[in-house]
Amino acid sequence: METLESGNGFGAVEWTDGRLEMPMMPRRFSLPYWYCTECNTFQSVSDMKIVDEMEVYQRVDTETDPRWKQASDIKEPGWREYLDGVTQWKTRLEPYPDWETSIRLLAWRRYNDRYRKKLIKQNKELHDIKTDGLPTEMWAEKRIEVPQQKKMIENCKMIAKWLYEGNPDKAMDKADIFRWLTRFKDALQILKNVDKLDEFDERVHLKRYNLLINLCKTEDPSLGVVHDRI
Numbered sequence: 001m002e003t004l005e006s007g008n009g010f011g012a013v014e015w016t017d018g019r020l021e022m023p024m025m026p027r028r029f030s031l032p033y034w035y036c037t038e039c040n041t042f043q044s045v046s047d048m049k050i051v052d053e054m055e056v057y058q059r060v061d062t063e064t065d066p067r068w069k070q071a072s073d074i075k076e077p078g079w080r081e082y083l084d085g086v087t088q089w090k091t092r093l094e095p096y097p098d099w100e101t102s103i104r105l106l107a108w109r110r111y112n113d114r115y116r117k118k119l120i121k122q123n124k125e126l127h128d129i130k131t132d133g134l135p136t137e138m139w140a141e142k143r144i145e146v147p148q149q150k151k152m153i154e155n156c157k158m159i160a161k162w163l164y165e166g167n168p169d170k171a172m173d174k175a176d177i178f179r180w181l182t183r184f185k186d187a188l189q190i191l192k193n194v195d196k197l198d199e200f201d202e203r204v205h206l207k208r209y210n211l212l213i214n215l216c217k218t219e220d221p222s223l224g225v226v227h228d229r230i
């Protein structure tokens with residue numbers, strides 16, 4: 001099984017911040033939250049009103065069908081909209097710091113998305129490399145600097161305060177947050193224990209783990225694709 005060994009099954013691309021992009025499964029199919037551009041509200045899929053249920057393969061005309069016409073104009077939240085959501089849901093989230101932290105993490109990855117796109121564009125425009133489906137080892141540029149932004153720094157400090165370190169994915173997310181905050185020692189402190197966790201699976205976690213350790217040791221806060229040769 002070559003795809004499994006490469007860790008890039010079906011062209012999936014893993015990033016240092018934990019974003020996993022799978023071309024076979026667009027993100028909009030599994031988004032837990034949306035943003036309504038008409039009333040500027042942050043919404044959870046589970047709170048939404050069902051206007052229609054689709055049969056598989058059924059064709060729906062969203063332009064003329066009156067039930068769809070009155071459905072709001074919703075979209076994937078941008079990072080500011082996730083943070084607006086945290087504010088709008090303040091009372092609702094207050095008893096659940098883990099819930100708030102999970103939304104803040106989505107905001108952080110969404111903030112990084114802009115630079116992911118930029119890195120992909122640079123590979124294409126400067127090196128004529130089409131990154132789609134190409135193993136990340138072969139990308140000419142694998143890392144990009146993500147600028148410090150006041151609101152995002154505050155957001156990341158809140159994540160660092162609350163995020164649970166007991167499972168490998170979350171612990172690496174937390175270490176990566178510290179790395180972006182240029183708190184490399186704190187990041188390494190967390191990483192030191194990650195490979196000893198019960199759930200640590202080398203096939204799933206080792207590449208990202210090694211890359212994060214390496215970037216922390218060289219005090220590099222940039223966002224990057226996870227790849228074999230470091």
Ligand SMILES: [Zn+2]
Pocket residue numbers: 036037038039040041072
């Ligand atoms: Zn609305």
